[in-house]
Amino acid sequence: MKARFTHRSFKYALLSQGALVIICLRLAITGCFAADISAGFESANKLYGEGKFSDAASAYQELAQSGTASSALYFNLGNSFFKAGNLGQAIAAYRDAEKISPRDPDLRANLQFVRGQVQGSTTLPGGWQRSLASFTLNEWAVLTAVVLWGWLGLLCAV
Numbered sequence: 324m325k326a327r328f329t330h331r332s333f334k335y336a337l338l339s340q341g342a343l344v345i346i347c348l349r350l351a352i353t354g355c356f357a358a359d360i361s362a363g364f365e366s367a368n369k370l371y372g373e374g375k376f377s378d379a380a381s382a383y384q385e386l387a388q389s390g391t392a393s394s395a396l397y398f399n400l401g402n403s404f405f406k407a408g409n410l411g412q413a414i415a416a417y418r419d420a421e422k423i424s425p426r427d428p429d430l431r432a433n434l435q436f437v438r439g440q441v442q443g444s445t446t447l448p449g450g451w452q453r454s455l456a457s458f459t460l461n462e463w464a465v466l467t468a469v470v471l472w473g474w475l476g477l478l479c480a481v
Contacts, residue, residue, distance in 0.1 A: 363389075364396065371399065376406040387419075394424040398433070405437055413437050425456050 367382035383400035397420035404413035417434040424430065458466070 367403075368399065371403055371406075376403045379403040380407055380409070380412075392419075392423065394420040394427060394430065396420075397423070398427075398430055401433065401437070405433075410437055410441050414441070421456065423459070425459060 363382065363386050367379050367386065370376075370379035370382055380400060380403040383396060383403060386396055387400065397416045401413045401416035401420065404410075404416055414434065414437055417430060417437065420427070420430050421434065
């Protein structure tokens, strides 16, 4: 018995094979990119360990501009800026890290320490801003969804 392929089944087979090739290429490229980022992070850590804080800050900034955002990256960037004497940039990097992981105690301690080193007046976030910043974006999304569904449930009950 011969296998019969219709035009339609051949088209879907070709599309599924093309999709498989695209997925495999995407995974290969992503894997190479991740290895490259990891190597860049390690080289920046090495520069920091050697005491080349300005060079380490530049390396961390390149990683941040490449689209990789993590609290560890911004935390290390803030540390290298602080060690290089750039307090304002250190605070900005710590604030970026705080957006990703707002309850990190080491991050909060470093941010508070650097703010204490700044001479002159500094503006501290108010009570509402501190309470709003205590949750991550994902936690706010879940909270909003729960409130929305609760409100819709109340509307349906009435």
